[in-house]
Amino acid sequence: MGGFLNVLKPEGITSHDAVLQVRRILGEKRVGHLGTLDPMAVGVLPMVLGRYTRLSEYLLDEDKEYLAEFAFGITTDTCDLDGRITSRVPCEGLAPPDIVRFLAKYTGKIKQVPPAYSAVHVKGRRLHELARKGVEVEAPERDVEVYEFKLLSWKPDPSPRGIFRLRVGRGTYVRALARDLGKDLGCGAAVSYLLRSRVGGFTLKNAVPLAAMRRMQRSTRPHPSRPTSEYAPRIAGGLLSDPATVLSGFPLFELRRDSLASVVHGRPLKPWDFTDPGKVEEWLWQAAAAQGKPRVCFAMYRDAGSGRSEVACVLSAVPGAGNIQGNSCRVKYEKVLLPRER
Incomplete structure (x- = not known):
């Protein structure tokens, strides 16, 4: 078995958890994903199966599109609302023009410091592993590219929130954009919702929910004692994208x-x-x-x-x-x- 699978990741699980589920459902050990999606995020998580995993490193440069909601007046240690709150700052009167004037600063080729809770490696360890152990490490600044950063809608006081559309290049953290935008505004900001709608040619419209794959597994498997190899090809046949x-x-x-x-x-x-x-x-x-x-x-x-x-x-x-x-x-x-x- 081998090919490309467009998975719709639900909220509350890591990208690695999603990979483990696909491995169990399809009985394929060689499964990898094309770009980590945070546990609190939902959306497109492309996976590569079988011999096609050899292509992963060549497909990671695809651009990505997101719909994100930023909550203003709050900061957390993870730069999203799943984290521990580190500050609350009143931001009465904050309005869309205040936001828009800073968006150009974060569009194009920019320097970005990844969040402390991220998969970036520093001295052989992932930042989130060090952060959970209380080890403070200065994350390296990286070159990233933001192709589009647009405010779509606005919810005013008392808890202002904005919905943004973003199209970004490899290695760009939306949580870091929220953190830095909030810092410029002087009130702080954190991601309150994140949906990844596209990765390269993989779109939300064609993504398969993990729950649907589990239902297919239950309906296709003739008996719990039968090996996965007997039914997995029937599941994968209708789900794998044409290479x-x-x-x-x-x-x-x-x-x-x-x-x-x-x-x-x-x-x-x-x-x-x-x-x-x-x-x-x-x-x-x-x-x-x-x-x-x-x-x-x-x-x-x-x-x-x-x-x-x-x-x-x-x-x-x-x-x-x-x-x-x-x-x-x-x-x-x-x-x-x-x-x-x-």
């Missing part, structure tokens, strides 16, 4: 037909393997090629210097990701930052 659709955002590149065996076996590629070798230098890209049957071979390659492209990971039997055209195979590529350079 070709998930990966369709990558542009196409042409690989020579006689180089197909190199892709299949994960061998390094050289300039003469491509119809236009000059375009593949210094790129990390995905390759897809058909073999006459509805079977497609997929691989991730990266520049190895000296005009060679080395394999980063290889996947096979990816339906529909490409086809043979004339004497060449259609190959997909995309330039991304390698993990060691992040």
Whole structure:
């Protein structure tokens, strides 16, 4: 079993808890998610199953959309209302114009300090692990990008709250945006509700609730004593996203037909393997090629210097990701930052 699963995470569980539930329901040990969602948050939590988990590091850069409610006049140690209240400040008269004038400051490429309760690693430990032990650590400032930060509605005194639409890049914490905006306003702020509505091509409309998956498990499993392998494929069959659709955002590149065996076996590629070798230098890209049957071979390659492209990971039997055209195979590529350079 393998593919992409668009899960609707409920409030009150961690992203890891959601992964554990999917593992139990589908009987697949290799399950990972594409971006942590806080316990208090709900919404889209894309998961990668089976051999496709090898692609996780290359898919984490997708932008994300949120609907968030900020409560003003309050601060907590977690920057949301699940945390311990650290201050309350009256904010009578706070109005939308006061909010809007600061939003441009947090739009575009900005510096951001992650919340103390976050999954960011510092000296080999996650910040939330240190925070729960009472260890104070100065979190490193990071470069993040906010593409959209817009106030949609406003609830005035006595407990002012605003609903915002946000579109952000990898590593951006909405809780940190609330914290910093509240600090600028002089009254503090914390996230009171957070909904993630999109991650790349995974949308809220097509997300599957975990509760629905559990119901499918109960209705599909013939008997509690029967192994998961007997019924899990029937559940997954109607839920997994088509890999070709998930990966369709990558542009196409042409690989020579006689180089197909190199892709299949994960061998390094050289300039003469491509119809236009000059375009593949210094790129990390995905390759897809058909073999006459509805079977497609997929691989991730990266520049190895000296005009060679080395394999980063290889996947096979990816339906529909490409086809043979004339004497060449259609190959997909995309330039991304390698993990060691992040």
